[in-house]
Amino acid sequence: MLSPNRIPPSDTDAGERYRVELPTDLSRVGEVVDSVCSCCFSETSPTARTRFRLSTVLAEAVANAMLYGNDSDPARRVIIEVSLESDRLVIAVSDEGDGFDHRVVPQPLDEESIEATRGRGLFVIHHLSDTVAFNERGNTIWMTLPRH
Secondary structure, three states: OOEEEEEEOOOOOOOOOEEEEEEEEHHHHHHHHHHHHHHHOOOOOHHHHHHHHHHHHHHHHHHHHHHHOOOOOOOEEEEEEEOOOEEEEEEEEEOOOOOOOOOOOOOOOOOOOOOOOOOOOHHHEEEEEEEEEEEEOOOEEEEEEOOO
């Protein structure tokens, strides 16, 4: 079982921080989502909506990192970092790929995209997260959600 490791606090930390690293293996997405959710909600009882939002955006981000960022290469890793603040969660998912142009958010409901086989994950992440940000390279995504 994957278990997030606690990151020692620094002078600028507002709360607890955890990290988990895993190889590119889609069969492990559910396991890491369960572990991160347990970590995030060990001291609080979230609403069903909050738990659903976290589970969904995390599964989408990790799967995207594995499939597109790491090109399904099992030698490449995905890193998840979690910051637990009093009222919110900040989740970062990083891959070892080249990144992508994150300034264009796919619109899978547009007529020309409705039958596309990809592009829904980022759309879902943007709609379920309070905020979404990327590093300039486009291989790390930060998602902010409520903690309760």
